Amino acid sequence: MVFEFKFPDVGEGIHEGKIVKWLVKEGERVKADQPVAEVETDKAVVEVPCPKDGYLLKQYFKEGDVIKVGQIMFAVGEEEEKAREIDQSEEAPKKKPVSKRGKEEKSEKKEEKMEENSGSGGRVLATPATRKFAKDRGVDLSKVKGSGPGGRITIDDVKKYKEGKGAEEEVHPAAEVRGEAREEHVKDYGKVERVKASSLRKAVANRMIKSAYxxxxxxxxxxxxxxxxxxxxxxxxxxxxxxxxxxxxxxxxxxxxxxxxxxxxxxxxxxxxxxxxxxxxxxxxxxxxxxxxxxxxxxxxxxxxxxxxxxxxxxxxxxxxxxxxxxxxxxxxxxxxxxxxxxxxxxxxxxxxxxxxxxxxxxxxxxxxxxxxxxxxxxxxxxxxxxxxxxxxxxxxxxxxxxxxxxxxxxxxxxxxx
CATH class of the missing domain: 3.30.559.10 (Chloramphenicol acetyltransferase-like domain)
Incomplete structure (x- = not known):
C-alpha cells in the first residue's frame, strides 16, 4: 500500500521549509528512519527520515521548493506500486467567492454580534474594526461617547478620546509595528540590488521584532x-x-x-x-x-x-x-x-x-x-x-x-x- 508522507511540524512554531537536497532518488529502496531529504527551516537544516521500509515512489517537490507543514512531501511503497499525481494547491481549502450582498449580510451579523457584547459599563455599540482600533491603543470603549447612529462609537470618536486623554492612556506597541512588513513608497536614488531573504534571515527578523515589541x-x-x-x-x-x-x-x-x-x-x-x-x-x-x-x-x-x-x-x-x-x-x-x-x-x-x-x-x-x-x-x-x-x-x-x-x-x- 502506498504511504504518502506529509511534511511534519519539525520544530517550535515552524510552518514551512525549503527542500535543500534529496538524499534518495525516485525508485531507490529506502529503509525506515533513513534520511530521505534535507530541509532548511527557519531554525536549522534538518534531515527528514522515511517512516517505513519500501521504495521512494514519488518526490512531490523539487530541490529549492518551499513546502508547508501538512503538504505531501513524498510517497513510499512497494516497487510495483504507483504513486498518484497531486496538485499541491488542492491541499489548501479554496475560499468560496462571496457576493456583495453576502459580504454585507456577514458584516451586519458581525456588527450585531459585537453590539450585543456588553462591557461592565453597559451596552457598547461599535464595529469590530473600531473595537480592534481601540484595543490596540489601550482605550476602554465604555468610557467613549459615540457620535454615530444610535450612539455607535466610531474610529474618530476613539481618536478624539485618545487626544483628549493624552499621555494618560497606554499605547499598545503592536499598533506602531503593524505596517512593518509592508515597505512604504521608498524612492531609490541610485542602482540597487534586491536579494530574497533566506528562511533564517526572515526568522531572525521576525524574532527580533517580537522580542523588541x-x-x-x-x-x-x-x-x-x-x-x-x-x-x-x-x-x-x-x-x-x-x-x-x-x-x-x-x-x-x-x-x-x-x-x-x-x-x-x-x-x-x-x-x-x-x-x-x-x-x-x-x-x-x-x-x-x-x-x-x-x-x-x-x-x-x-x-x-x-x-x-x-x-x-x-x-x-x-x-x-x-x-x-x-x-x-x-x-x-x-x-x-x-x-x-x-x-x-x-x-x-x-x-x-x-x-x-x-x-x-x-x-x-x-x-x-x-x-x-x-x-x-x-x-x-x-x-x-x-x-x-x-x-x-x-x-x-x-x-x-x-x-x-x-x-x-x-x-x-x-x-x-x-
Missing part, C-alpha cells in the same frame, strides 16, 4: 576583574589540549552564570502573559549564540548545570561546528532557558543584546582587555571583562539585575568558586 527590555552593564580567571584558564587550557579539547573562556562563564541563575531563578524563567504567571524552570539549558554565514543561530546546551568545564567545552565546539555546517538537529535548537552571546570573540566594548524571546535574560560577553586599575592604593595592570545583561522588566527589576551581576562577577573574579 513584546518585552520591555533594560540593559545592565558591569566591569569584572578576571585576572585570576585568565591565569586559571591558561593552565587548564594546556591540560585540555592534551585531551584534544579546545578550552575557551565560555565554559567558565557558563559555569558562573548557572551559579547565579540558581541563586536568582527569575533569570531562568519565562513570562506567561496569557495567564499573567511567571514560569520558573527547574532545568538549565543554556543557549550559545553562534555567528554563521547565513545569520545568527542559537543552539542549546541541554542540562548545562550537569556538565563540567571539559564537558561544556566539548559541547560548545560540537554545536558551533554543526551550526556552521548546517547539520544541527532540531533538539539542538529547542528548550533554551538563558542565552549567552560572546560578542567579545569579534570585538567591542559594550553592546545591548536583544532578548532571545521568550527567555527573560541574555548575557553579552565582551572582549577581555588589559587596563590600569587602582588596587589598594596602587595602580596595577589587570584583565578586565565587560559584561552586559539585558532583562525583561516585566519579570525582573533593576535591583535584582544588579544583584545577579554581582553574584556572576564574584564567581568570575574568584574562579575557584566555580
Amino acid at each position: 513584546t518585552a520591555p527590555q533594560v540593559t545592565h552593564m558591569e566591569e569584572v576583574d578576571v585576572t585570576k580567571l585568565v591565569e586559571v584558564r591558561r593552565k587548564a587550557k594546556e591540560e585540555a589540549e592534551k585531551r584534544g579539547v579546545k578550552l575557551t573562556y565560555l565554559p567558565f562563564i557558563i559555569k558562573a552564570a548557572i551559579g547565579a541563575l540558581k541563586k536568582f531563578p527569575q533569570f531562568n524563567a519565562r513570562y506567561d502573559a496569557g495567564n499573567q504567571e511567571i514560569v520558573y524552570r527547574k532545568y538549565h539549558n543554556i543557549g550559545v549564540a553562534v555567528d554563521t554565514e547565513d545569520g545568527l543561530i542559537v543552539p542549546v546546551i541541554r542540562n548545562a548545570d550537569r556538565k563540567d568545564l571539559i564537558g561544556l567545552a566539548k559541547e560548545i565546539t560540537r554545536l558551533a561546528d554543526e551550526a556552521r555546517k548546517k547539520k544541527l538537529k532540531l533538539e539542538d535548537m529547542q528548550g533554551g532557558t538563558f542565552t549567552i552571546t560572546n560578542i567579545g570573540s569579534i570585538g567591542g566594548t559594550y553592546a545591548t543584546p536583544l532578548l532571545n524571546y521568550p527567555e527573560v535574560a541574555i548575557l553579552g560577553v565582551m572582549k577581555i582587555k588589559e587596563r590600569a586599575v587602582a588596587v589598594d592604593g596602587n595602580v596595577e595592570n589587570r584583565q578586565i571583562l565587560n559584561l552586559v545583561l539585558t532583562f525583561d522588566h516585566r519579570v525582573i527589576d533593576g535591583a535584582k539585575a544588579a544583584r545577579f551581576m554581582n553574584e556572576l562577577s564574584k564567581r568570575l573574579e574568584d574562579p575557584y568558586l566555580l
Whole structure:
C-alpha cells in the first residue's frame, strides 16, 4: 500500500521549509528512519527520515521548493506500486467567492454580534474594526461617547478620546509595528540590488521584532576583574589540549552564570502573559549564540548545570561546528532557558543584546582587555571583562539585575568558586 508522507511540524512554531537536497532518488529502496531529504527551516537544516521500509515512489517537490507543514512531501511503497499525481494547491481549502450582498449580510451579523457584547459599563455599540482600533491603543470603549447612529462609537470618536486623554492612556506597541512588513513608497536614488531573504534571515527578523515589541527590555552593564580567571584558564587550557579539547573562556562563564541563575531563578524563567504567571524552570539549558554565514543561530546546551568545564567545552565546539555546517538537529535548537552571546570573540566594548524571546535574560560577553586599575592604593595592570545583561522588566527589576551581576562577577573574579 502506498504511504504518502506529509511534511511534519519539525520544530517550535515552524510552518514551512525549503527542500535543500534529496538524499534518495525516485525508485531507490529506502529503509525506515533513513534520511530521505534535507530541509532548511527557519531554525536549522534538518534531515527528514522515511517512516517505513519500501521504495521512494514519488518526490512531490523539487530541490529549492518551499513546502508547508501538512503538504505531501513524498510517497513510499512497494516497487510495483504507483504513486498518484497531486496538485499541491488542492491541499489548501479554496475560499468560496462571496457576493456583495453576502459580504454585507456577514458584516451586519458581525456588527450585531459585537453590539450585543456588553462591557461592565453597559451596552457598547461599535464595529469590530473600531473595537480592534481601540484595543490596540489601550482605550476602554465604555468610557467613549459615540457620535454615530444610535450612539455607535466610531474610529474618530476613539481618536478624539485618545487626544483628549493624552499621555494618560497606554499605547499598545503592536499598533506602531503593524505596517512593518509592508515597505512604504521608498524612492531609490541610485542602482540597487534586491536579494530574497533566506528562511533564517526572515526568522531572525521576525524574532527580533517580537522580542523588541513584546518585552520591555533594560540593559545592565558591569566591569569584572578576571585576572585570576585568565591565569586559571591558561593552565587548564594546556591540560585540555592534551585531551584534544579546545578550552575557551565560555565554559567558565557558563559555569558562573548557572551559579547565579540558581541563586536568582527569575533569570531562568519565562513570562506567561496569557495567564499573567511567571514560569520558573527547574532545568538549565543554556543557549550559545553562534555567528554563521547565513545569520545568527542559537543552539542549546541541554542540562548545562550537569556538565563540567571539559564537558561544556566539548559541547560548545560540537554545536558551533554543526551550526556552521548546517547539520544541527532540531533538539539542538529547542528548550533554551538563558542565552549567552560572546560578542567579545569579534570585538567591542559594550553592546545591548536583544532578548532571545521568550527567555527573560541574555548575557553579552565582551572582549577581555588589559587596563590600569587602582588596587589598594596602587595602580596595577589587570584583565578586565565587560559584561552586559539585558532583562525583561516585566519579570525582573533593576535591583535584582544588579544583584545577579554581582553574584556572576564574584564567581568570575574568584574562579575557584566555580
